[in-house]
Amino acid sequence: MRKKFVYFVLVPLLALSLVLYFFLAGWIESSLESAGEAIVGARVEIDHLSLSLSPIAVQFTHLQVANPRDPWKNIFETGRVRFALNFGQLLRGKYIIETAEVNNLIIGTKRSTNGSIPRPPPLESGESSIFAEATSALVREAQKAPVFDLAKIRKELKFDSLLNVKNLRSVQYIDTLKRRVQQANQQWQSTLADLEKSKQRIAEIQTNIAAINLNDLKTLDKITAAVNNANSAYKGLNDLNETYKFRRGALTDEINRLYASTAKIDDLAKADYETVARLARLPDLSTKGIANLLLGREILHQVNTYLSWIDYARTNIPKYTPAPDFEKPSRFEGQDIEFPVERSYPRWWIKKVLISGGEDKTQNPDYLYARGEVLNVTNNQALTGFPLTVALAASKSGGSSYSIDASFDRRTDSPVDNYKITASDVPAGDVAFGQQDFVPSKISNATLAVAAEATVPGRRFDASARILFQRLTFVFDRDPKNDIERITRSVLGSITGFAVALRLWNTAGSLEIALTTDLDNQLAARTKSVLGDELTRIQNEVRAKVNQTIAEKRAEFEKLFNQKKEEAIARLGSYGGLLGQNLSLLDTKKKDIDARVEQEKKKQTDAVKKKAEDALKGLFKKR
Amino acid sequence: MFWLQLIKNFIQILRSGQTPAQIAGGFALGAMVGLMPIVTLQGLLLWLIIFILNVNLTAVFLSATIFTLVAYLFDPAFHALGYFFLVDVQSLHGLWTSLYNAPIAPLTRFNNTVALGSFISSFILFLPIYLGMKRFVVAYRIHVGASVEKWKIYQIISKSAPVRWYDKIRNLGS
Numbered sequence: 001m002r003k004k005f006v007y008f009v010l011v012p013l014l015a016l017s018l019v020l021y022f023f024l025a026g027w028i029e030s031s032l033e034s035a036g037e038a039i040v041g042a043r044v045e046i047d048h049l050s051l052s053l054s055p056i057a058v059q060f061t062h063l064q065v066a067n068p069r070d071p072w073k074n075i076f077e078t079g080r081v082r083f084a085l086n087f088g089q090l091l092r093g094k095y096i097i098e099t100a101e102v103n104n105l106i107i108g109t110k111r112s113t114n115g116s117i118p119r120p121p122p123l124e125s126g127e128s129s130i131f132a133e134a135t136s137a138l139v140r141e142a143q144k145a146p147v148f149d150l151a152k153i154r155k156e157l158k159f160d161s162l163l164n165v166k167n168l169r170s171v172q173y174i175d176t177l178k179r180r181v182q183q184a185n186q187q188w189q190s191t192l193a194d195l196e197k198s199k200q201r202i203a204e205i206q207t208n209i210a211a212i213n214l215n216d217l218k219t220l221d222k223i224t225a226a227v228n229n230a231n232s233a234y235k236g237l238n239d240l241n242e243t244y245k246f247r248r249g250a251l252t253d254e255i256n257r258l259y260a261s262t263a264k265i266d267d268l269a270k271a272d273y274e275t276v277a278r279l280a281r282l283p284d285l286s287t288k289g290i291a292n293l294l295l296g297r298e299i300l301h302q303v304n305t306y307l308s309w310i311d312y313a314r315t316n317i318p319k320y321t322p323a324p325d326f327e328k329p330s331r332f333e334g335q336d337i338e339f340p341v342e343r344s345y346p347r348w349w350i351k352k353v354l355i356s357g358g359e360d361k362t363q364n365p366d367y368l369y370a371r372g373e374v375l376n377v378t379n380n381q382a383l384t385g386f387p388l389t390v391a392l393a394a395s396k397s398g399g400s401s402y403s404i405d406a407s408f409d410r411r412t413d414s415p416v417d418n419y420k421i422t423a424s425d426v427p428a429g430d431v432a433f434g435q436q437d438f439v440p441s442k443i444s445n446a447t448l449a450v451a452a453e454a455t456v457p458g459r460r461f462d463a464s465a466r467i468l469f470q471r472l473t474f475v476f477d478r479d480p481k482n483d484i485e486r487i488t489r490s491v492l493g494s495i496t497g498f499a500v501a502l503r504l505w506n507t508a509g510s511l512e513i514a515l516t517t518d519l520d521n522q523l524a525a526r527t528k529s530v531l532g533d534e535l536t537r538i539q540n541e542v543r544a545k546v547n548q549t550i551a552e553k554r555a556e557f558e559k560l561f562n563q564k565k566e567e568a569i570a571r572l573g574s575y576g577g578l579l580g581q582n583l584s585l586l587d588t589k590k591k592d593i594d595a596r597v598e599q600e601k602k603k604q605t606d607a608v609k610k611k612a613e614d615a616l617k618g619l620f621k622k623r
Numbered sequence: 624m625f626w627l628q629l630i631k632n633f634i635q636i637l638r639s640g641q642t643p644a645q646i647a648g649g650f651a652l653g654a655m656v657g658l659m660p661i662v663t664l665q666g667l668l669l670w671l672i673i674f675i676l677n678v679n680l681t682a683v684f685l686s687a688t689i690f691t692l693v694a695y696l697f698d699p700a701f702h703a704l705g706y707f708f709l710v711d712v713q714s715l716h717g718l719w720t721s722l723y724n725a726p727i728a729p730l731t732r733f734n735n736t737v738a739l740g741s742f743i744s745s746f747i748l749f750l751p752i753y754l755g756m757k758r759f760v761v762a763y764r765i766h767v768g769a770s771v772e773k774w775k776i777y778q779i780i781s782k783s784a785p786v787r788w789y790d791k792i793r794n795l796g797s
Binding site for chain 1: 660674675694695698701702705706709710716719720723724726727729730734735736737738740
C-alpha cells in the first residue's frame, strides 16, 4: 500500500471534491442562466440554487425570465422550483426529470432592471416563417382597405394610371382578338389565292363547254364525244365546287368563332370595373369592409404579436432528428456496437412540470397568477414518444381569467402545433380604433372575452378567433370630417359591445385573412342611405371611363374584323358566282345534248321502224 | 530529458532497490494502461490501483509508453477481437444487452470494439508480462547489471547535463 499516495493525493482529492461540491451550485446556477438566456434571448436570473445528493436534486428559490420584446418586464417569474434527476440516467449523461415543481408562477411582472442582452444575428433558415408571411399579408390587407372620404377619392382619381392597359384585362383580350383576326386573315388570303388559281381551270372548262356545237352533232361518234366532253367538264366543275364549299365552310366557321369570342369582352369589362374600383379604393357599401377599416389595423397588429410567439415555439422546440449516418472509425476510436435498449432516453427530458400559481392575488393585482402543468419537455420527442403539451390557467385579482391548451408535436418530420386559448373579463385598456384619416378614436374601458384556436401542421396554418368587446365606450380623437365619419360616430356612440370574428389561414397557399364584425351591417346600412348617391356618381364615372376605353378598343377591333371578313366573303362570293355560272351553263348544255341524243335516238328508231314496215309490205305483196 | 531520466532510473531499478515483483507489477499494470483507451471507468480504476499499490511508477510510465505504441500497431487486431466478442459470439449477447441497460456499465465503453478488444488482450497478457518481467529483473541483476553500468551509452546518459540538472531539481529540499 502506497500510504503517501493515500495521504497526500487521495485525501486532498476528497477534500477538493467537497470544496467543488460547495461551489458546484454556483456553477450550475450560472450555466442554467446562460443556457436559458441563449434560448430566450433575454436575461434569465436564478436565485439561491442548491444541490442535494440523495436524491440528486436541484432547487432554487426564485427564477425570473425577462421578455425579449419588453426587457423591463418578465415573461414570468416563479417562487421555489425543485426537480430531481434520475441518477441512473445521469451516469449515462442524460438529464431525466420525473417531476419539476414550479411554485408561485406569475406572468408579466415588472422588472427593476433591464432584462435585455445583446442578441446574435438570426440564422437564415432559407424558409419564410409564418410570422414573416403574416406580416406581408397584413401589409397587403392594409393597402386594400377602402377610403370613405369621397372628396379625397374624387381628388385622387387618376384615370390615366387606373386605365392602364395592365389593369384592363378586356383591353388585353381585345388586342389578342385583333392578333387572331390578323392571323386568320393571312390564312383567308392564302385560301382565296388558291381559289384564284383555280379560275384558270374554270376558264378551260368554260372553253370546252362552249366548243360543243349542237348543230354539228349529226353522227353517233360526234354525239358520244360531246357527251364525254360534257361529263368531263361536269366532273371538273364538281371537284372545284366541293373544294370551294369546304374552304368556304372553314372560313365561315373561323369568322363565327372570332365573332363568338367577342361575347367574353362584356364579362371582362365588368371585372375590369371591379379592378379599377378596387385600385381607386372605392368603398363598397354593400359588403363587409368596415371591420377591416375600423379594427383591422389594431387586431391584426395584436395577431401578429401572437404569431411571433407561435413562430418562436416552432423555431425553438427541438425538431425530429433521425439517427446519424454510420461513420468509419479512425485508429483508437473503434466501432460502437448498439444493443437493444429496454428504454431509450433522450439527452434531456422533463416529464412533468407542475405549476402552482400564487394564492395572494391582492399582493400584485396587475399580475397573472398561473397554474397547470407542462408535460414532456425534451430535446427528442421521437424517443420519448410524447408531444410537448401545455395546459395552463391563469387569473388576476380583478376576475380576469385565461386558459391555454397547446401541444407541440415533433415526433415526425412534419411538426404539428395546436393551440386553444380562452380569456374572459379581460380589461382591454385603450384599443386603437379607426384610422388616422377615418374616425380616429379608441375604445375605452372595454372588457374582452376571447376564444381562439390555431392549428399549425408543417408549413400550413389555420387559426380562428372570436373576440367579444363588452361594456365599452368610444372616445373620438377629433370632430368628424365628412358624412361617413358622422354616421359611423353616431352608430358607434349607441353601442356598448360588438363581436369580431377573425380567421387566418394559408392552407391553399398564400396567407389569407378574414375579419368581420357585427358592426358591419349597421354601419353599412346607414352609410349607404346617405352617401349612396355621391358614391354612385363616382362609381358611374369610373364605370363610364372604363367602358369608354374598352369601347374604343372594341370599335377598332370590330372595324378590322368586319373589313377583313367582308373582303374575304366578297371574294368568296365572286368565286362562287363564277363557279355557279359555269355549272348553270354546263347544265343547259347537257340538257341540249341530252335532247339532241333523244332526237337522234328517235330518228334512228323511226328509220328502223320504216325499214321494217317496208320489208313486211314487200313480203305480203309477193304472196 | 524526462525519458533519459526514465531510462536511467529503470536501469537503476533493475539493478537494485525495489523488489522484482514491484517492478514487474508496475510494468504489467503499465502495459494494461498503455493498451487500453484512457477515458474509461476501468482506466481510472487502474490508475487508482497503480497509485495505491506500491508498484514501481517508473516501470508503469515506461511500460505505458511502450504499450501505447504496441496498441497503435495492434489496433486493427483489437478491433477485430472486440467485434468478435460483441457481434460474433451469440451466447454473449444477453450479457452485453444487460450491461448496456445497466446504469454504470456503459461508462466502461465495453460496447466499443477497440475498448473491449484491448481490455481482453491486456487482461490476458497481464500475467505473462508480470512473470516474464519478474524473471527478467532477477536475471538482469544476476548476470547483466554490472556489465551494463560499464556501457558507454549508460555513462553518457548518466552524466549528461540535462539528467544532472533534472536530478538537482528533483532532489531540491530532500
